[in-house]
């Protein structure tokens with residue numbers, strides 16, 4: 001379908017870039033405007049596909065399933081930074097597996113003697129792991145190839161008529177100010193990136209509501225270690241980074257030989273419900289919101305982008 005309608009997407013995190021790719025590849029004229037290219041929170045993600053702690057459940061199931069299909073296709077090309085990875089999610093309590101995990105390929109309970117010390121239950125499955133710096137570069141290249149433009153700037157007013165007839169708001173936490181949304185709050189996360197001492201499988205702990213998370217996500221030459229979930233924004237916390245290294249090394253002793261390469265910090269844009277919603281204005285212009293994806297923005301990205309495209313087309 002070819003159209004000349006002009007669409008402005010605000011935000012170049014995983015939500016904005018994916019939405020802009022879907023719109024541009026559907027034949028629309030798209031410009032992306034963002035303060036940070038790429039978005040800082042998206043760059044900080046681990047990232048594993050998994051619809052953790054986001055609502056509304058029916059929509060989240062639909063969005064995340066669609067994204068899973070897309071990530072599986074992307075994983076056939078290593079240049080995307082997406083890889084299907086086998087590994088274990090484990091718990092120190094006798095917890096049932098999350099329902100989304102039970103349908104994944106290779107899903108099976110682990111024998112207790114295959115779990116690290118201190119863990120009582122665990123499940124093995126295959127899931128997409130996404131190397132975010134590589135993946136966000138891939139999305140930017142794909143976006144520009146589809147004819148869209150990408151401009152670094154701050155938008156101060158969603159009603160600014162120079163943004164054009166259709167504006168898609170993918171500003172993550174920025175929507176607290178731009179859309180005056182008091183339902184949004186930051187849950188800070190911190191990761192330590194280290195050299196890969198030969199780890200090929202992921203490991204993550206179901207830590208419930210604890211602010212101290214444990215995840216080991218191997219990418220090609222690096223491993224992303226996590227993490228934290230603390231209700232605030234903020235910069236590097238060296239004590240939290242040291243604790244992450246200790247927790248992960250206790251589970252995977254090979255990490256003792258790994259060298260720290262970087263620290264990544266971001267604030268999950270958390271909301272009681274993800275907001276994918278069109279607002280039709282009396283002057284005929286439309287704002288479509290697509291933000292508030294909490295700790296699952298990568299997981300939901302393709303499903304939410306497809307819904308925005310359907311809303312723009314008048315099909316949803």
Ligand SMILES: Cc1cc2nc3c(=O)[nH]c(=O)nc-3n(C[C@H](O)[C@H](O)[C@H](O)COP(=O)(O)OP(=O)(O)OC[C@H]3O[C@@H](n4cnc5c(N)ncnc54)[C@H](O)[C@@H]3O)c2cc1C
Nearest residue numbers: 011012013015035036039042048155172174189297298299
């Ligand atoms: C440590 C950590 C680990 C995570 N792990 C996972 C995971 O394993 N799996 C998963 O699915 N999710 C994970 N997440 C969550 C995921 O990273 C977020 O849900 C997602 O990145 C949100 O993307 P976004 O594009 O909506 O926001 P952002 O990445 O924050 O992008 C927002 C964009 O909007 C721009 N912007 C904001 N305000 C304005 C303005 N006024 N004008 C112009 N531009 C503006 C910003 O500059 C930026 O480009 C994790 C998050 C963290 C912090």
